[in-house]
Amino acid sequence: MSGPRSTADPQPGGSLPGLDLRRLRGYLDREAPDLVDGPLRGGVLAGGKSNLTYEVTDGRTRLVVRRPPLGHVLATAHDMGREYRVQRALAPTPVPVPQVLLHCPDADVIGAPFYLMRHVEGRVYRVPAELTALGPAAVAGLARSLVHTLADLHAVAPDSVGLVDFGRPDGFAARQVRRWKTQLDASRSRDLPGIEELHDRLAAAVPVAGAATVVHGDFRLDNTLVGPDGDIRAVLDWEMSTLGDPLTDLGLLLVYSARLHAPGWPAPGDLAAAYADRTGRDVRDLGWYVAFASFKLAVILEGVHYRYVRGQTVGAGFDRVGERVPPLIAQGLSTLGES
Missing domain, CATH: 3.90.1200.10 (Aminoglycoside phosphotransferase (APH), C-terminal lobe)
Structure with a gap:
């Protein structure tokens, strides 16, 4: 997703606001051990005003993580499972959606439920x-x-x-x-x-x-x-x-x-x-x-x-x-x- 720009570029294995990259890497090692190889780095993708979106990479594979905002989460408004489910369901249709990979409902992993999808090349037009x-x-x-x-x-x-x-x-x-x-x-x-x-x-x-x-x-x-x-x-x-x-x-x-x-x-x-x-x-x-x-x-x-x-x-x-x-x-x- 190349249109939004990363607003942070931490050192490998560091943390982002709302996303600990070390804990994310540990989760990926357990759930998808062949997906990434090496420490993760990344940043917050600019543009979203509600759920938080991050781009992360090991230098070879580019992924996108979505999680709810840091506070004041209204009931049903930031359901990661629904986002994951609808995109997975629409994948075989003419509607273009990112390829979703994993959904983690366990808030203990990074502090909130989240899901992971593949990066899509493209530009976002805002103004x-x-x-x-x-x-x-x-x-x-x-x-x-x-x-x-x-x-x-x-x-x-x-x-x-x-x-x-x-x-x-x-x-x-x-x-x-x-x-x-x-x-x-x-x-x-x-x-x-x-x-x-x-x-x-x-x-x-x-x-x-x-x-x-x-x-x-x-x-x-x-x-x-x-x-x-x-x-x-x-x-x-x-x-x-x-x-x-x-x-x-x-x-x-x-x-x-x-x-x-x-x-x-x-x-x-x-x-x-x-x-x-x-x-x-x-x-x-x-x-x-x-x-x-x-x-x-x-x-x-x-x-x-x-x-x-x-x-x-x-x-x-x-x-x-x-x-x-x-x-x-x-x-x-x-x-x-x-x-």
């Missing part, structure tokens, strides 16, 4: 300037590839990959509204005007959902690794995946995509039309899903802000996360007003 350098045609092609990847995910029949029990799709959208309100209440550290109104209006107008699919839960461009020819090589960060309403993924993608002001990047309406054309799904109620995505993202970022003010984050860039929450609340209310 419009990075896209602008590609040129409009390449940017449009990348957007098309992103939408097609989401459509491919939603085309996977859960029972065909052993995920029929991966979630409770009945009442999914209404339950999601309640869940994120619960997450908000568990992460409150300041007043957020308008967020109660946004929640109440969403809860009062939940649309009737179509057929349930596997949903990623945080599908966006910078949760993918992109190859040099613009192909999506891997979809990352499956911590919120489940079975549910696929339009929740599309709504969130549109909220994120509206901030990618690069020549060639399609307007949100064009992305929605491309998705509808690829999948045949009815997107007439998409305004509610965009408003819900604004609420959900506001709650996620508020949780990150909550951990930041308590010194429980690792890496740079967390000091300004909190200021992004009020505009999302306003966007959600505005979108519901338009709908």
Whole structure:
């Protein structure tokens, strides 16, 4: 995963924030003795604002480790077993995922459950300037590839990959509204005007959902690794995946995509039309899903802000996360007003 950059480069056998490399090496010696050869070194991969991601290597094999954040872990929000399971299940499908290798539910090994996967070569695009350098045609092609990847995910029949029990799709959208309100209440550290109104209006107008699919839960461009020819090589960060309403993924993608002001990047309406054309799904109620995505993202970022003010984050860039929450609340209310 070459897009995110390591923020630390300890000496072989050293420790990283939240990951003791000596203890990890001992675990690998027991569970996969032929996987690595020699002391491990590595660093924290920049970019993630929730679960922690590390790149480790013995100088020959490059691996990636995922574990929950260092503190304030909300129930079910950082389940390493779910991330591991869904990626393993999707491996034989058209959805590009990293090759997962091991899942360790034992928190005593490194201080938290974790899983291990192989490194994937690719770039992460995070800001419009990075896209602008590609040129409009390449940017449009990348957007098309992103939408097609989401459509491919939603085309996977859960029972065909052993995920029929991966979630409770009945009442999914209404339950999601309640869940994120619960997450908000568990992460409150300041007043957020308008967020109660946004929640109440969403809860009062939940649309009737179509057929349930596997949903990623945080599908966006910078949760993918992109190859040099613009192909999506891997979809990352499956911590919120489940079975549910696929339009929740599309709504969130549109909220994120509206901030990618690069020549060639399609307007949100064009992305929605491309998705509808690829999948045949009815997107007439998409305004509610965009408003819900604004609420959900506001709650996620508020949780990150909550951990930041308590010194429980690792890496740079967390000091300004909190200021992004009020505009999302306003966007959600505005979108519901338009709908």
